[in-house]
Amino acid sequence: MYEQVSFSLLNEILIKLQPDLKREELQHFYTRLGANFYTIFSLFRHLYGDRDDFNEQALSLVEIMAKQYIERPDVLKKSDIAREQDHNWFLNQKWVGMALYSDGFAEDLNGLKSKLSYFQELGVNLIHIMPILTCPKGESDGGYAVSDFRQINKDIGTMEDLQSLSDDLRKREILLTLDVVVNHTSNEHEWARRARSGEKKYQDYYYLFDNREVPDMFEETMPEIFPETSPGNFTWCEEMQKWVMTVFNRFQWDLNYSNPEVFIEILDIILFWSNKGADIVRLDAVAFLWKKIGSSSQNEREAHLILQLLKDCCQVTAPGTLFIAEAIVAPVEITKYFGEDAVNAKECEIAYNATFMALLWDAVATKNTKLLYQGIGSLPNKLERATWLNYIRCHDDIGLGFDDNDIVRVGYEPAAHRKFLIDYYTGEYGDSNAMGLPFGRNDKTGDARISGSLASLVGLESALQKNNPEELEQSIQRILLLHSLIMSFGGLPLIYYGDEVGTVNDATYLEDETKANDSRWAHRPRIDWNKVELRKKSGTPEYRIFTALKQMIAVRKELSSFADFNNRELYDVGNPHLFVFSRFNLTTGEHILVVTNFDASPQYLNLDDLSHQAFNQFNPMYDVISGETPAMFKNQLVVPPFHYYWLTDSIQR
Ligand code: GLC
Numbered sequence: 001m002y003e004q005v006s007f008s009l010l011n012e013i014l015i016k017l018q019p020d021l022k023r024e025e026l027q028h029f030y031t032r033l034g035a036n037f038y039t040i041f042s043l044f045r046h047l048y049g050d051r052d053d054f055n056e057q058a059l060s061l062v063e064i065m066a067k068q069y070i071e072r073p074d075v076l077k078k079s080d081i082a083r084e085q086d087h088n089w090f091l092n093q094k095w096v097g098m099a100l101y102s103d104g105f106a107e108d109l110n111g112l113k114s115k116l117s118y119f120q121e122l123g124v125n126l127i128h129i130m131p132i133l134t135c136p137k138g139e140s141d142g143g144y145a146v147s148d149f150r151q152i153n154k155d156i157g158t159m160e161d162l163q164s165l166s167d168d169l170r171k172r173e174i175l176l177t178l179d180v181v182v183n184h185t186s187n188e189h190e191w192a193r194r195a196r197s198g199e200k201k202y203q204d205y206y207y208l209f210d211n212r213e214v215p216d217m218f219e220e221t222m223p224e225i226f227p228e229t230s231p232g233n234f235t236w237c238e239e240m241q242k243w244v245m246t247v248f249n250r251f252q253w254d255l256n257y258s259n260p261e262v263f264i265e266i267l268d269i270i271l272f273w274s275n276k277g278a279d280i281v282r283l284d285a286v287a288f289l290w291k292k293i294g295s296s297s298q299n300e301r302e303a304h305l306i307l308q309l310l311k312d313c314c315q316v317t318a319p320g321t322l323f324i325a326e327a328i329v330a331p332v333e334i335t336k337y338f339g340e341d342a343v344n345a346k347e348c349e350i351a352y353n354a355t356f357m358a359l360l361w362d363a364v365a366t367k368n369t370k371l372l373y374q375g376i377g378s379l380p381n382k383l384e385r386a387t388w389l390n391y392i393r394c395h396d397d398i399g400l401g402f403d404d405n406d407i408v409r410v411g412y413e414p415a416a417h418r419k420f421l422i423d424y425y426t427g428e429y430g431d432s433n434a435m436g437l438p439f440g441r442n443d444k445t446g447d448a449r450i451s452g453s454l455a456s457l458v459g460l461e462s463a464l465q466k467n468n469p470e471e472l473e474q475s476i477q478r479i480l481l482l483h484s485l486i487m488s489f490g491g492l493p494l495i496y497y498g499d500e501v502g503t504v505n506d507a508t509y510l511e512d513e514t515k516a517n518d519s520r521w522a523h524r525p526r527i528d529w530n531k532v533e534l535r536k537k538s539g540t541p542e543y544r545i546f547t548a549l550k551q552m553i554a555v556r557k558e559l560s561s562f563a564d565f566n567n568r569e570l571y572d573v574g575n576p577h578l579f580v581f582s583r584f585n586l587t588t589g590e591h592i593l594v595v596t597n598f599d600a601s602p603q604y605l606n607l608d609d610l611s612h613q614a615f616n617q618f619n620p621m622y623d624v625i626s627g628e629t630p631a632m633f634k635n636q637l638v639v640p641p642f643h644y645y646w647l648t649d650s651i652q653r
Contacts, residue, residue, distance in 0.1 A: 006041035009055065010034070013062050021066040028077070029069040032316040033062070040316075043309040047302065048260040057260040061313070064264055068271035069317045075170070076275065080320035090322055090349060090492070091387055093562035095175070096553050097126035099394055100497035101143075102156055104526050109157030113165045116172060118532075122500060122546070123553035126492070127169070128177035128282060130395060132156050136188045138514035139251045142395060142524065143179075144284060145186035149269045159276075166277030177280040177324065180270050183288045184252040187244075192253050196239045205262050206253050207245035207291065209234070215243050217293045222247070227442040229517050247288055247297070257289050257306055267313050274318040282324040283307070283348065286337060299333045307347040308339060323348035324389060328396070331355040331379050331403050338386035353388040353491060355379055358401055360392065360482055361450075364458065365424040365434075367599045369579040370410040371402065373572060378406055387564045388491030392482045393457075393499060395524055397439040397449040398425075415446060425450045425457055433459035433471055435505060437519040451519035453506075454479060454499045460541065461504035474600065476502070476541055477642035480548050481596055484644035487556045488583060488594045490564045498525045500549050501532050501542040555624055555646065560585045561592045571610055577603050578639065580610075592624065593647040597639040604636040621649050 010033075014022075044061065048054055083089055098119065106112045109132070119127065131143025134151040143153070152159055169176050185192055195202040209215055215234040222233050225248050234243045235250040245254040255262050270281055290302035307325070314321055325337035325348035334355060339346025359372040382388070400421055404414040423429035425436035436452030455461060458478040463471035479502060486493040509521030535546035556562050561583040571580045577599035584591045593610075597603045607621075622629045624646045631638040639645065 003038055006038045009041060009058060010037050012055065013059050016059055017063065017066065021063065021070070023070075026066065026069065028081070029066060029316065032319065033065070036312050036316050040309065040312045043305050043312065044260070047258075047263070047305055047309070051260070057264070061260075061264050061267070064268045064271070065313055065317045068268065068275060071272075072275050072318060073277075076277070076318070076320065080318060083320040088385065088565075091385070091564045093559060093564075094557045095126050095492050096124050096487070096556065097128060097175075097177070097389075097492055097494040098122075098124045098497055098500075099128040099130065099177075099391075099494055101130045101395070101524055102132060104524055105497050106527070108155065109152075109161040109165050113161070113168055116168060116174065119174060120172065122550050123557065124495065125173060126175040126177065126280070126494075128179075128280075128494065131179045131181065132162070133181075135186055136251070139249070140186070141249055141252060142520070144181050145184075145188075145249065145252045146181050147186040147188040148190070149180075149185075150272060162276060170277065175279040176277055177282055178273050178276075178278040179282045179284055180266070180273060181284045182255070182266050182270075183285040184246075184248060184254045187251045187253055189253075196237065198240070201261075203240075204259050205256060205265075207256050208237075208240065208242040209245075210242055212243065214293070215245075218245075218291070218297065221294055222297050223445075224442060225440075227440060227444070227447075245291065248285070254288070254291070257302070263306065263309070267310060270310065270314060270321075271317050274314070274321040278321065280322045280324055280350070282326055283310075284326050286325050286348070287327040287329045287333070299327075299329055299336070304336060304340075304347060307337065311339075311347055322350060325351040327351060328354045328399055328401065330401060331375065335380045335382050338383045349386055350389050350492060351386070352394075353390050354399070354401060356388070356489065357391055358398060360485060361398055361425070361457075362400075362402070362421065363579065363598045364478060364482070365421055365432075368576045369598055370576055371406060371412070372579055373570065374406045374410050375402055376570060378403060381566070384566065388489075389494050390486040390489055390491045391494045391496065392486060393454045393496040393523065394494070395496075395520065397451050397520055398436075399449045418448075419446075422448045422450060425452065427462075433462040433475075435459075435461045437505075437522055439519045451522050453503055453523040453525070454482070454496065455502040456505040456523075458482075460502050464504070464541075472541065474642060476544050479545055480552075481598070481642050481644050483549055484552060484594075484646070485579070485596060487552050488562060488592070488646060489581075490562070490566075490568045490583065492564075493556075495549070496523075498527060500546055501535055502545045503527070503531075551625065559583075559590065559592055559624070559646075560588060561590045573605055573609055575603055575605065577601075578605060580605065591648060593621075593645070595637065595639055595645040595647065597641060597643050600641045602641060603639045604633065605639060606636050608635070621647050624648055 102109050102112045106115050132152050133146045134148040134153050135143055135145050136147055166176055191202045191205045230249045233247050235246040237244050246252055247254050287298045289306050290300035291297040292300055327337045337348050337351045359375040363369050363372045400418050407414045407417050424432045425434045426438050427434050435456040436450045439449045439451040441448040458475045459471050460475035463475050503525050505522040506525045509515040515521045534540040534542035537543055567584050569582045573580050579596045582593050
């Protein structure tokens with residue numbers, strides 16, 4: 001019955017479409033629209049079906065999709081078709097990414113363009129350029145308070161610069177990832193300005209309230225995201241005499257997705273950037289898209305429906321474009337952003353693996369992998385045709401978002417354990433040499449997060465200050481150990497810019513009053529290219545890290561077992577310092593055993609204990625990274641401190 005309703009609406013829409021939207025060369029568009037329309041209709045109706053203007057809104061949705069299809073450059077249309085045919089393309093192990101601020105990395109977009117060979121030298125073939133859009137000077141939340149979704153920040157470049165960068169990237173087969181901030185706008189965005197000056201249409205784009213009645217109800221159950229700098233979830237606007245919902249900073253106004261016009265505007269913007277050459281669009285803060293009194297207003301079912309609808313519409317206009325979900329939420333919630341009850345990804349093809357990231361930091365601090373095993377074991381299986389974005393550091397803080405039940409199961413007390421981790425990484429605990437900074441301390445809940453660069457958190461900065469060769473050695477080993485895991489675990493590894501040469505915290509943000517109260521700026525560096533040159537000088541930390549990463553990346557790309565087809569088996573080997581798993585390709589018979597040691601002393605692994613025959617019969621076994629046979633002692637594999645092995649005997653290099 002519903003199908004028939006959707007067909008009749010589609011017919012009505014097709015008749016009403018303007019003549020230039022009915023041209024013959026739109027054949028692919030209409031095939032995809034027909035195939036996806038029932039789903040699009042069902043979702044759109046679920047969200048907005050009770051509105052009198054539902055049919056007109058559906059018409060304007062289809063018009064936007066068709067117009068953006070007409071705008072889509074031919075080269076991207078061709079790539080859409082190729083990607084539809086090779087639909088597992090992004091699960092291949094050949095992809096290795098880097099996230100960066102274009103100004104921090106190379107002054108601006110043109111500077112970035114002049115450094116593309118650097119990525120190729122390292123082996124990186126996917127870049128995520130952090131927000132590049134116009135935002136107010138100062139109050140920009142690192143670019144996530146956007147005041148114009150279609151204009152590039154003048155300090156960073158122009159649309160022509162981006163276009164030329166994107167063309168160049170395509171020629172070099174490097175994928176481009178751009179952000180679309182879907183949850184909020186800056187209070188300086190035109191929609192917010194027009195809302196302030198009283199235009200009802202734009203007031204309906206946001207959540208506005210005349211008094212505290214509803215805001216107070218929301219506050220009962222909504223957590224605070226930036227408790228120190230922006231407590232509460234609402235901000236008083238003097239000009240409108242209204243409370244505005246501002247979940248993040250007081251200058252970031254939350255968009256109201258119960259209004260279909262907001263949905264259509266944001267879809268239009270996503271397609272606009274996809275047409276500018278974004279292979280992947282990172283959808284910021286997706287967990288927050290739907291607000292409900294009496295809930296945390298995170299991970300609501302409607303937030304998922306909005307993402308499904310965005311995906312289905314995008315599949316009609318720009319099917320080659322992938323979505324990354326930035327949902328830094330509880331482990332059981334994260335996998336839902338791939339879409340539930342479906343084989344293929346129905347929401348985002350890629351999601352930040354915040355759980356794995358936080359668990360790795362736990363293992364580094366405790367030198368113990370029991371929570372890592374427990375946490376990974378509790379992660380629900382993800383869909384086929386969806387992949388994790390595995391990372392160690394990014395531009396944000398590290399949230400200790402483990403499941404409390406997992407913490408208890410491995411014998412820690414949650415609050416005390418979290419406090420230990422914060423103290424450890426801020427250098428307050430025992431002889432910790434970590435130089436992180438606290439972020440987002442909430443005295444009401446006792447919660448806190450951690451800022452700091454990878455190198456500073458694992459002791460490299462402290463070792464350099466103390467001129468301590470032993471600690472320097474250990475910190476480099478830890479940097480490589482962590483990277484060996486994001487490269488091998490399954491998913492897309494995303495290196496954070498500067499980490500490839502051991503960049504330490506940058507304290508200059510403290511001199512800028514618009515940044516000083518946000519310690520995340522400590523790890524958003526301006527790259528010192530003289531220091532990066534040291535990657536060519538043997539013996540320097542820059543050389544050691546860069547060279548090892550480069551080799552790791554090259555080896556990863558050769559191993560089909562590292563493609564992400566849910567082809568991983570975890571082994572509990574009874575040694576609390578080791579983290580061991582296998583990756584395999586059943587078609588070729590290739591097997592890789594990944595063995596990592598988080599401890600400062602050598603550890604032993606009895607290969608006979610591994611349940612998998614492919615490994616206990618390894619003979620002779622060798623490490624695909626060094627090409628050497630690892631040391632054995634009394635039939636046991638010796639794993640040096642902070643070391644990683646990628647072992648096999650099934651392939652020849
Ligand atoms: C995302 C961004 C973060 C920003 C927040 C609000 O979580 O990664 O940097 O502060 O969204 O836009």
